[in-house]
Amino acid sequence: MRTSPTTSTTAPGAAGPDATKPDTTKPARRGLLLRMLPAPLYAGRARALLERSAMVYSRAWLVFVSGVVEPLLYLLAFQVGFGKLVEEVTGPGGQTMSYVAFVAPALLAASAMNGAVFDSTFNVFFKFRYNKTYDAILATPLGPLDIALGEISWAVLRGGLYALAFLGVMTGFGLVTSPWALLLLPVALLVSFAFSAVGMVCATFLKSPAQFDFVQLAVMPMFLLSTTFYPLSVYPEPLQYAVQCLPLYHGVELTRGLAVGVLDVSMIGHAAYLFVLAAAGSYFTAKRLARLLLR
Amino acid sequence: MVEAKALVKRFGDFEAVRGIDVQVRKGEAFGFLGPNGAGKSSTMRMIASTSPRSDGDLRVLGMDPDVDGPRIRARLGSVPQQDTLDTELTVRQNLQIYGRYFGMSRADVRRKATELMEFAQLSERADGLVDALSGGMKRRLTIARSLVNDPDLLLLDEPTTGLDPQARHMLWDRLFRLKAGGVTLIITSHYMDEVEQLCDRLVVMDDGRIVAEGSPSELIARYSTREVLELRFAPGEQGGIAERVAEFGGRVEELPDRVLVYTGDGERALEQVHGRDVRPASSLVRRSTLEDVFLRLTGRTLVD
Numbered sequence: 001m002r003t004s005p006t007t008s009t010t011a012p013g014a015a016g017p018d019a020t021k022p023d024t025t026k027p028a029r030r031g032l033l034l035r036m037l038p039a040p041l042y043a044g045r046a047r048a049l050l051e052r053s054a055m056v057y058s059r060a061w062l063v064f065v066s067g068v069v070e071p072l073l074y075l076l077a078f079q080v081g082f083g084k085l086v087e088e089v090t091g092p093g094g095q096t097m098s099y100v101a102f103v104a105p106a107l108l109a110a111s112a113m114n115g116a117v118f119d120s121t122f123n124v125f126f127k128f129r130y131n132k133t134y135d136a137i138l139a140t141p142l143g144p145l146d147i148a149l150g151e152i153s154w155a156v157l158r159g160g161l162y163a164l165a166f167l168g169v170m171t172g173f174g175l176v177t178s179p180w181a182l183l184l185l186p187v188a189l190l191v192s193f194a195f196s197a198v199g200m201v202c203a204t205f206l207k208s209p210a211q212f213d214f215v216q217l218a219v220m221p222m223f224l225l226s227t228t229f230y231p232l233s234v235y236p237e238p239l240q241y242a243v244q245c246l247p248l249y250h251g252v253e254l255t256r257g258l259a260v261g262v263l264d265v266s267m268i269g270h271a272a273y274l275f276v277l278a279a280a281g282s283y284f285t286a287k288r289l290a291r292l293l294l295r
Numbered sequence: 296m297v298e299a300k301a302l303v304k305r306f307g308d309f310e311a312v313r314g315i316d317v318q319v320r321k322g323e324a325f326g327f328l329g330p331n332g333a334g335k336s337s338t339m340r341m342i343a344s345t346s347p348r349s350d351g352d353l354r355v356l357g358m359d360p361d362v363d364g365p366r367i368r369a370r371l372g373s374v375p376q377q378d379t380l381d382t383e384l385t386v387r388q389n390l391q392i393y394g395r396y397f398g399m400s401r402a403d404v405r406r407k408a409t410e411l412m413e414f415a416q417l418s419e420r421a422d423g424l425v426d427a428l429s430g431g432m433k434r435r436l437t438i439a440r441s442l443v444n445d446p447d448l449l450l451l452d453e454p455t456t457g458l459d460p461q462a463r464h465m466l467w468d469r470l471f472r473l474k475a476g477g478v479t480l481i482i483t484s485h486y487m488d489e490v491e492q493l494c495d496r497l498v499v500m501d502d503g504r505i506v507a508e509g510s511p512s513e514l515i516a517r518y519s520t521r522e523v524l525e526l527r528f529a530p531g532e533q534g535g536i537a538e539r540v541a542e543f544g545g546r547v548e549e550l551p552d553r554v555l556v557y558t559g560d561g562e563r564a565l566e567q568v569h570g571r572d573v574r575p576a577s578s579l580v581r582r583s584t585l586e587d588v589f590l591r592l593t594g595r596t597l598v599d
Contacts (some may be wrong), residue, residue, distance in 0.1 A: 139368060
């Protein structure tokens with residue numbers, strides 16, 4: 001999102017005489033893709049929403065500590081507990097690996113998902129339904145797409161921080177064996193992006209806090225079934241196709257392969273799937289916000 | 296500043312605004328007076344470019360909200376009916392981030408926030424959270440926030456609803472200062488005293504339509520008499536009174552709790568009423584207000 005000012009052909013109209021007034025009438029420059037969207041949806045200032053989130057969390061930075069504690073607990077449980085029962089499994093490319101090394105990258109993807117879903121459903125819901133934060137923002141030049149991109153970006157940034165913590169803990173446990181593992185970070189960002197975009201669309205449909213159970217109902221099975229804890233080959237064939245439809249499955253395929261450095265052309269497909277989800281989620285979030293708030 | 300022709304707003308089958316013509320000039324304070332549900336807020340939202348019109352023509356600051364929404368909003372200040380302050384932020388942060396939404400620099404918003412907190416008399420609460428403020432303070436902060444971009448046009452939707460008299464007068468004082476500073480104001484209200492105090496010109500709205508237009512004194516002169524005699528009776532004794540006192544005023548209105556006699560000279564009418572052996576429990580002679588104009592035009596009171 002570039003916000004550098006450009007020369008614009010704004011008609012001055014009845015502009016006030018105050019010369020010191022900041023020129024807020026200039027639309028920021030928009031990328032080609034965003035220029036195709038109708039102007040009232042997007043002012044090119046999604047960054048202001050990020051700034052807002054940073055302000056809010058500057059007082060609540062403690063929540064980020066959970067980002068480090070969570071992977072630590074998980075990996076300890078699998079290393080010390082589970083690892084005693086299951087010593088070796090067949091990982092990507094047919095190589096044998098310890099169970100904890102098999103599970104860790106999948107958990108990284110899952111934690112990116114969880115963080116993104118929490119941020120984009122719970123947090124967004126309250127701003128949207130109760131605090132009327134977005135109503136206030138839409139009275140400024142910002143449009144619904146600024147809100148969608150700004151809020152999703154925050155969820156992605158947060159997901160990125162958690163992923164970084166996870167990666168650090170994994171390295172500490174000696175579970176990172178390939179330099180390709182550095183790519184786990186962008187992959188985690190992509191997973192966050194996809195899930196926060198879709199989560200935010202869902203948040204606009206929620207009517208009461210009780211309905212968050214539906215979110216759990218979608219996230220929990222995905223966490224358990226998306227080959228997080230065992231390979232796809234465990235499932236009978238028809239079920240395999242169903243599992244391959246789950247977004248988290250694609251995230252896990254990417255992280256698991258990269259963690260041990262087994263690359264594969266199919267990874268492009270996995271990434272594309274997540275990217276399409278992210279783009280569609282962002283677009284429909286903006287649409288929904290426009291429909292609900294700009295009536 | 297604003298020009299509307301045959302402006303219509305529909306929500307499904309419901310027509311909230313049914314074809315209104317409005318013109319607001321630079322530097323004036325313009326009012327929309329009407330009861331709840333008259334279509335004032337829908338009109339305001341269309342002018343604020345946060346609600347697309349259903350039909351008709353609308354120009355705000357010379358631009359079409361459907362095309363130039365963001366550019367119009369950049370030069371507007373908006374005080375919505377319900378406070379939409381950011382409850383996760385402090386007073387100062389509310390003002391600062393709002394300036395950032397308008398694309399102002401960090402240095403500018405810091406300076407502006409300090410200045411506006413002074414204006415709204417909230418400097419002492421600068422670093423407190425918004426939730427801890429009183430209703431009047433929140434309202435002042437909302438108005439301060441709407442000024443962060445030095446708007447050419449300020450929209451105030453029911454700015455003092457729910458405030459105590461002292462808080463209202465303080466707000467009015469702030470609005471007078473803004474007007475003196477050249478800001479064009481558009482105010483909706485269902486309080487006639489508010490509109491009478493603040494507005495140079497107003498339209499009276501009822502049921503989505505404009506029923507009258509003019510300055511407060513013009514409207515009173517055109518639709519009411521100089522004075523009003525209010526007669527209150529003990530419960531059950533009001534029956535038939537309206538007919539008996541009808542001849543003392545140009546017009547008589549009977550409300551559930553009182554009888555209003557419209558006359559040029561209230562004291563004389565009261566003497567005449569007493570002479571006719573009508574004994575109200577209490578009586579009051581007062582000047583006509585916009586409330587009387589509204590009653591005349593719609594047959595209903597503004598605030599039930």
